[in-house]
Amino acid sequence: VDGxxxxxxxxxxxxxxxxxxxxxxxxxKRGGTLKAWKQRWFVFVExxxxxxxxxxxxxxMPLGQVCLNHASFTCEGVEPGIFHxxxxxxxxxxxxxxxxxxxTVSHYLCVSQLLNATKTKSSHSFLGLWSCQDxxxxxxxxxxxxxxxxxxxxxxxxxxxxxxxxxxxxTHLEQTQVQLEELKNSLNQKDQVIQDLKKEVRELSEKxxxxxxxxxxxxxxxxxxxxxxxxxxxxxxxxxIKQNQDLQDDLKAFKNQNYFLNSEIHHLSGLWRTSTEGxxxxxxxxxxxxxxxxxxxxxxxxxxxxxxxxxxSLRRIxxxxxxxxxxxxxxxxxxxxxxxxxxxxxxxxxxxxxxVEDIQLLAKIHSPDLRTQQNQDAIERPLVARWEQYxxxxxxxxxxxxxxxSLIRTGIPPHLRPQVWNWIIRTRTQRDQDPLQYQxxxxxxxxxxxxxxxxxxxxxxxxxxxxxxxxxxxALQQLRRILMAFSWxxxxxxxxxxxxxxxxxxxxxxxxxxxxxxxxxxxxxxxxPPDYYTPSLVGSQVDQxxxxxxxxxxxxxxxxxxxxxxxxxSSFTFSWFLVVFVxxxxxxxxxxxxxxxxxxxxxxxxRFSLAMFKLKEPEILQLSTGLxxxxxxxxxxxxxxxxxxLSAVAFDELNPFSxxxxxxxxxxxxxxxxxxxxxxxxxxxxxxxQRSIHKSTEEEEGAExxxxxxxxxxxxxxxxxxxxCI
Amino acid sequence: MDTSVSxxxxxxxxxxxxxxxxxxxxxxxxxxxxxxxxRFTNLYRATIGMDFLSKSETLDGESVxxxxxxxxxxxRFQSLGSPLYRGTHCCMLVFDVTSKIxxxxxxxxxxxxxxxxxxxxxxxxxxxxxxxxTDLPDRExxxxxxxxxxxxxxxxYFEGSAKDDIDVEKTFLRxxxxxLQQYKKHTLENTGHFQITCKQPRETGNNCxx
Numbered sequence: 001v002d003g004x005x006x007x008x009x010x011x012x013x014x015x016x017x018x019x020x021x022x023x024x025x026x027x028x029k030r031g032g033t034l035k036a037w038k039q040r041w042f043v044f045v046e047x048x049x050x051x052x053x054x055x056x057x058x059x060x061m062p063l064g065q066v067c068l069n070h071a072s073f074t075c076e077g078v079e080p081g082i083f084h085x086x087x088x089x090x091x092x093x094x095x096x097x098x099x100x101x102x103x104t105v106s107h108y109l110c111v112s113q114l115l116n117a118t119k120t121k122s123s124h125s126f127l128g129l130w131s132c133q134d135x136x137x138x139x140x141x142x143x144x145x146x147x148x149x150x151x152x153x154x155x156x157x158x159x160x161x162x163x164x165x166x167x168x169x170x171t172h173l174e175q176t177q178v179q180l181e182e183l184k185n186s187l188n189q190k191d192q193v194i195q196d197l198k199k200e201v202r203e204l205s206e207k208x209x210x211x212x213x214x215x216x217x218x219x220x221x222x223x224x225x226x227x228x229x230x231x232x233x234x235x236x237x238x239x240x241i242k243q244n245q246d247l248q249d250d251l252k253a254f255k256n257q258n259y260f261l262n263s264e265i266h267h268l269s270g271l272w273r274t275s276t277e278g279x280x281x282x283x284x285x286x287x288x289x290x291x292x293x294x295x296x297x298x299x300x301x302x303x304x305x306x307x308x309x310x311x312x313s314l315r316r317i318x319x320x321x322x323x324x325x326x327x328x329x330x331x332x333x334x335x336x337x338x339x340x341x342x343x344x345x346x347x348x349x350x351x352x353x354x355x356v357e358d359i360q361l362l363a364k365i366h367s368p369d370l371r372t373q374q375n376q377d378a379i380e381r382p383l384v385a386r387w388e389q390y391x392x393x394x395x396x397x398x399x400x401x402x403x404x405x406s407l408i409r410t411g412i413p414p415h416l417r418p419q420v421w422n423w424i425i426r427t428r429t430q431r432d433q434d435p436l437q438y439q440x441x442x443x444x445x446x447x448x449x450x451x452x453x454x455x456x457x458x459x460x461x462x463x464x465x466x467x468x469x470x471x472x473x474x475a476l477q478q479l480r481r482i483l484m485a486f487s488w489x490x491x492x493x494x495x496x497x498x499x500x501x502x503x504x505x506x507x508x509x510x511x512x513x514x515x516x517x518x519x520x521x522x523x524x525x526x527x528x529p530p531d532y533y534t535p536s537l538v539g540s541q542v543d544q545x546x547x548x549x550x551x552x553x554x555x556x557x558x559x560x561x562x563x564x565x566x567x568x569x570s571s572f573t574f575s576w577f578l579v580v581f582v583x584x585x586x587x588x589x590x591x592x593x594x595x596x597x598x599x600x601x602x603x604x605x606x607r608f609s610l611a612m613f614k615l616k617e618p619e620i621l622q623l624s625t626g627l628x629x630x631x632x633x634x635x636x637x638x639x640x641x642x643x644x645x646l647s648a649v650a651f652d653e654l655n656p657f658s659x660x661x662x663x664x665x666x667x668x669x670x671x672x673x674x675x676x677x678x679x680x681x682x683x684x685x686x687x688x689x690q691r692s693i694h695k696s697t698e699e700e701e702g703a704e705x706x707x708x709x710x711x712x713x714x715x716x717x718x719x720x721x722x723x724x725c726i
Numbered sequence: 727m728d729t730s731v732s733x734x735x736x737x738x739x740x741x742x743x744x745x746x747x748x749x750x751x752x753x754x755x756x757x758x759x760x761x762x763x764x765r766f767t768n769l770y771r772a773t774i775g776m777d778f779l780s781k782s783e784t785l786d787g788e789s790v791x792x793x794x795x796x797x798x799x800x801x802r803f804q805s806l807g808s809p810l811y812r813g814t815h816c817c818m819l820v821f822d823v824t825s826k827i828x829x830x831x832x833x834x835x836x837x838x839x840x841x842x843x844x845x846x847x848x849x850x851x852x853x854x855x856x857x858x859x860t861d862l863p864d865r866e867x868x869x870x871x872x873x874x875x876x877x878x879x880x881x882x883y884f885e886g887s888a889k890d891d892i893d894v895e896k897t898f899l900r901x902x903x904x905x906l907q908q909y910k911k912h913t914l915e916n917t918g919h920f921q922i923t924c925k926q927p928r929e930t931g932n933n934c935x936x
Binding site (some may be wrong): 105145156422453456457459460461462463464469490496497498500501535536537541567572574575578579583627631634647677683684687 | 742750755763768769770771772774775776777778780791792798800801802803805806808809837840841843927
């Protein structure tokens with residue numbers, strides 16, 4: 001058919017070909033009865049205005065003829081290429097064999113033109129029409145091409161659009177992939193978090209479980225206890241009621257008794273008052289009579305002397321009577337003193353004073369009554385006898401011995417104390433070989449840099465002691481001379497607060513100014529470790545650290561209790577050591593302590609401090625706040641009353657207590673403390689240098705400020721300037 | 727498992743630590759005793775090392791315990807200062823109005839406190855300056871001069887007499903007040919003021935075997 005199509009197309013519109021030549025070609029014709037498509041060669045015959053169709057183009061005889069006069073032409077839209085020719089006789093259905101759509105259309109057009117030709121029947125116009133038709137065919141071809149181009153363009157565009165969309169989609173895909181990654185990550189994290197949380201939940205549930213167990217245990221305990229108590233209650237309620245009744249009866253009886261005893265006391269005190277009154281009257285009478293008696297005796301003596309040698313025996317009798325009278329007067333005098341005084345033989349008060357708050361605190365911790373153990377003889381009679389025996393056996397020539405040591409630990413009887421102390425001081429200071437003369441020192445030390453502080457402290461020394469309480473008492477002037485002499489003789493120490501108390505106690509016992517001076521030298525230079533009273537007080541501070549070591553070693557529970565409450569015992573014990581307990585402990589404990597201190601040395605201070613803590617441990621453990629503990633430690637030494645118990649603890653229960661242990665600890669702490677002091681001094685210097693820079697920039701402050709600085713410098717005769725690191 | 731954890735929240739009154747420093751013999755111990763025990767006597771012994779007294783007070787409706795640390799006035803005892811000075815909430819510098827020397831020494835005392843006490847706020851730390859013994863006739867330091875000196879570092883100035891009980895209470899109350907401010911500023915924020923204590927359950931003593 002293609003060949004036919006291409007043959008029918010004119011190459012040039014200028015020479016119109018014969019119409020019959022162009023209008024020929026294959027078409028499919030549907031058969032009448034079978035309706036089957038048959039290929040036929042159709043030829044337009046112009047003369048007859050009809051279509052002849054043959055089996056093949058080479059056939060001479062047509063198979064049939066379709067007259068186109070009055071024929072009409074319709075085209076079916078359902079199937080492309082199919083059209084119908086309607087003649088008055090019949091309808092022929094034809095189909096363009098080729099499937100190519102534009103060509104089919106051209107064929108339609110050809111056929112339609114053919115039909116037009118059949119209508120017009122004019123060959124001439126038909127020719128013009130054919131040229132036009134050629135043009136149309138060309139145009140149609142162009143149109144077809146255009147349409148195909150357009151279609152391909154559309155296809156291209158579609159492709160292009162698709163690629164663009166593809167790109168968009170890929171970028172979108174990438175983005176979504178990134179998002180996916182992120183989401184995955186966050187999911188992982190969340191998973192982890194969830195796991196952690198699960199773990200926590202598990203732990204918590206375990207804890208909860210444990211706690212529930214505890215609660216169960218506790219509640220079972222409680223229930224048991226309550227059961228027990230209820231059991232006990234039901235059983236013992238009746239007995240308790242009975243006991244209560246008994247106790248109430250007892251109480252009533254005691255009340256009655258108390259009432260009776262009070263009235264008795266009242267009555268007795270009345271009697272005592274009248275009897276003392278009578279006693280005083282009698283004593284007055286007795287003294288008057290004694291005077292008369294003495295006078296009489298003396299007169300008798302004179303008379304007997306005047307009357308010459310009468311009997312020898314009478315004279316002796318008279319002499320004896322006189323001596324006796326004198327002695328009895330002396331003892332009576334002493335007795336009177338004892339009755340009337342509240343002080344012991346050294347002038348210390350016998351009763352300790354407490355503030356109301358302190359008494360409340362002591363009551364709270366059930367400290368034993370302060371007045372019950374008061375009048376205890378410091379030294380028992382058999383001990384005095386032992387002392388006398390010892391002194392007579394060595395005929396006053398004492399020497400170091402274990403026996404003397406144990407005797408001294410029991411306390412020296414007051415009448416032997418000056419002698420023993422002087423012997424100890426003498427052996428410690430080698431006083432007899434020392435060319436130093438007290439009087440000489442004294443004359444050179446009339447004034448000195450320390451006089452201001454000494455004068456300031458004198459009226460504040462042993463102010464509760466009878467012998468020091470009055471500003472005009474001679475002991476104060478003696479004390480002043482001793483301290484001045486000592487500060488002159490020891491320029492590295494000068495005067496340190498606390499030495500006043502030590503010297504005052506020595507003076508009270510020894511009585512002599514010179515002995516006291518040597519006693520002070522013995523304590524400071526011989527008994528105490530070095531640098532105990534020098535401006536840095538290193539020795540004293542080291543001892544406090546050593547004491548704390550011993551406290552945690554020997555009284556661990558107490559020590560940790562104090563640590564917990566934030567109490568530093570050295571705030572108190574520092575001064576105990578520095579003043580050797582003078583004005584800290586009551587005198588009946590202080591003096592035996594001093595006996596041992598002078599003989600055995602500084603270690604005794606540790607022994608007694610620790611013994612005090614040990615004795616008072618139950619009381620201390622009852623106090624749980626820093627405030628109360630501070631309050632208690634202030635008065636603690638004053639509440640120690642049982643001398644024998646204290647020295648038993650100090651010398652026996654705290655053992656072992658080796659001198660070497662003290663020494664090694666001291667060395668250890670000394671090194672550390674000296675480092676710290678150097679650091680402090682460095683800081684001080686740094687601070688001062690910073691200040692001086694600051695000051696120099698503020699020079700315009702004026703004359704007043706400068707004057708102040710000057711005064712300050714003069715003032716630093718005291719320790720500020722002299723603190724140095726060793 | 728017999729420990730129970732309990733939280734104690736601020737029920738205990740705050741403890742305000744006030745330290746008293748100044749030259750020997752200016753009346754530090756007397757002033758403290760007058761405030762706490764309402765008493766004056768000439769029989770005070772010289773303080774060795776340190777001494778303590780405490781008193782409960784109510785400041786602005788808040789009950790506090792004022793703990794007063796009395797110190798020895800001779801410089802020799804300064805080397806003991808660090809543990810004494812640390813944790814102080816207010817520092818009271820005392821001088822004797824009849825002694826110029828004791829007044830001039832305050833500068834040195836203040837330095838010493840700042841060196842050894844190491845307060846966190848040395849520039850704003852509360853100082854109270856007190857001139858004692860105004861009952862005595864021969865005065866050497868005028869209140870104008872004392873006030874001028876105090877202005878230099880923002881201290882508050884008071885003067886009075888422990889012997890005649892003049893302005894003792896007032897001075898201490900002001901110091902306690904300043905101390906409380908310092909306490910709130912520098913103690914509470916650092917510690918959070920929570921205490922966790924472990925208590926052994928006490929033996930319930932009702933097991934009557936009598």
